[in-house]
Amino acid sequence: MPAIKTQRHSSKKEVIISKAAKLFREKSFSGTSMRDLAEAVGVEAASLYNHIQSKAEILQVICFKVANIFMEHLERIEVNQQSSIEKIKDILRFHIQHMINNFEEVYVADREWRHLNEPYLSNFKVQRKNYRQRIAAIIENGIQKKELKSIDAPTAVLMMLHAISGIESWHRSKQKISAEQLEENMIVILVEGLEK
């Protein structure tokens, strides 16, 4: 039955990608050997190459999968009719939720993309820059409409995104507050600030 065989094959590749994301986060891309990965998957190192082409391919898959998810969400936000501040909140919530639910891969895409090879490296950088500029444009629009303070929009984007990517170390420790509470806290801090 070829259908099942294909399914199994694709599923095994997904297992490899998933285990790799975990290891790349813990030990970094360069610090993880294909033998480490093979052990985590439960096969010999040579067997990995029946499912993936190279170590580099694994990183490519992770980085572009994550980039595409965020880019697609941004495109939906851009065309809707919300206020700037609602758009920003929506983007923040989306990032927070993905960081909580899928943080191994989001973390790796965020921290290990430098190890991509060309032409993927340049492609990724362009996408990343584009993504940030389009969020900055939303912020600048909000400043013009007096919804937001007149702060430097590119700085605000970097701070927002990095503030959220920082929850990983929290996530791994004992969860003292729920995901919903975490999300609300983060939105309040970023939108309204710390000061009472």
Add this chain to the structure above:
Amino acid sequence: MPAIKTQRHSSKKEVIISKAAKLFREKSFSGTSMRDLAEAVGVEAASLYNHIQSKAEILQVICFKVANIFMEHLERIEVNQQSSIEKIKDILRFHIQHMINNFEEVYVADREWRHLNEPYLSNFKVQRKNYRQRIAAIIENGIQKKELKSIDAPTAVLMMLHAISGIESWHRSKQKISAEQLEENMIVILVEGLEK
């Protein structure tokens, strides 16, 4: 003249540490070979070992140097008589300034510390946890005194510190705003929020 000899020796070690910080940031700790470092310093790989004991030692020096600078500053903040909000602002300004002026080493200490060997790894984790908890205590004090919103203090600490560590990618691009403007923008966003 032994005094001069010692000075030269220590100076060369500083050059090695400095070049290593730059390479560890660009290519990560595992992705940087001692031959890469030797080339950046302008010697053969074997010659590096006249100044340092091991690759691991370089990372230790960078991580604990940075950790000590921030810990010493926090200790000065804790004993002074400012309001909680002034203490938080002071910590933020200190982080921003060090990120701007010394960002190679601060970045490496922040992102590459996982590659430390024991017992340094455990020691570093304890210091890091302690540092964050003491800032959280300042925030909690501010909440009690109604100076700050009643947000989750550990979450606020992680967000603040990561928002600031995110300026590195900005710093490396063309500087459109000055360091002073950057600092003011970041303080406003974190303390007062984005919303007008």
Add this chain to the structure above:
DNA sequence: CCTACCGATCGGTAGG
């Protein structure tokens, strides 16, 4: 500071 070199490990391939 260099040349010469060590054993270990790397990503990846051949062949079954």
Add this chain to the structure above:
DNA sequence: CCTACCGATCGGTAGG
């Protein structure tokens, strides 16, 4: 999916 193996490179040492 495995065993067996490749050339390249790793961190580090010996000896001068």
